[in-house]
Amino acid sequence: MVYTSITKMAHPLPKKSDLDTVARRAASIANHLMVPLSLASSLGNSSTSVGLCNTSMDDSYHKIHGQVSQKEVVWRSASDESGKEFTDIIYEKAMGEGIAKITINRPERRNAFRPQTVKELMRAFNDARDDSSVGVIILTGKGTKAFCSGGDQALRTEGGYADDNDIARLNVYDLQVQIHRLPKPVIAMVAGYAVGGGHVLHMVCDITIAADNAVFGQTGPKVDSF
Incomplete structure (x- = not known):
């Protein structure tokens, strides 16, 4: 020694x-x-x-x-040009603040995403990107137990995650690329679990703000994933 x-x-x-x-x-x-x-x-x-x-x-x-405004932010529900109602997410914009907020709204499934969720997320991100009044985008999950727990395993089939038509088409990689290439900063607000595909979502954002109870992790080989 x-x-x-x-x-x-x-x-x-x-x-x-x-x-x-x-x-x-x-x-x-x-x-x-x-x-x-x-x-x-x-x-x-x-x-x-x-x-x-x-x-x-x-x-x-x-x-x-100048001095940062201390007034309370007023959020208003937003939609994209299709006018279709969102079911799996909550899409809001802060009046006069230049902020868009996208919330995964499936707390009963720990905010796990399904094909419908991914489609709606992509619609909202497209709208926020094209809206000149939006300067920054917040991505978060409903509640405090999970930001996103990845793909909903209850919908997983041999071919992948099926939608309502039993067709496996979970285009989550397209969503990840979309977020990564957005010309506006995307901030992930993480409370609770951000695991699996949810962990990847926060990683492709520009900044992550984590609550004290945030848990990050990858399931990886346990479920034959990368």
Whole structure:
């Protein structure tokens, strides 16, 4: 067994210039995390809140975008040009905010997708892509138990996942490519399970925001999958 002395392992002390650089970067990050001064009264008189509110808001984000709106977002049901009703998803747009939200609405099946679900997801993503008022898209699952648990195994046949006509045509790969190629950022909001095909869905999004109870995983060889 080889032992290395503490002297050899010790790192040289950082230079003052390096410490100054770290301090500047930390201050810049802190400015992005500060709450608006208008919220000072609602935060109480604790030393922490006073320190936060007294910190300068003169950072690059606020110079460009101004103060972030604190008003509650108003969501409205949306549809695509076909006008067909969505059954497996909830499609909404935030009024005046440039946000579209697509929710997989099958909580009784842990938001597992079937052919109908995939078709509706593709319709909604197409509409959000073509809507010039939409700048960002949120993908999530109904409830807190699952974001998406992949393909609905109750509908799986020898040929794949069957639709209402017993025809196996689960075009989930087309959906994945569609999300990956969207010219607008797609944010996955994950609570609960994101496993199997659901895990892939969040991975093809640009950003994933995970709740404390989020669980990620691939079933892989257990079900003869990749």
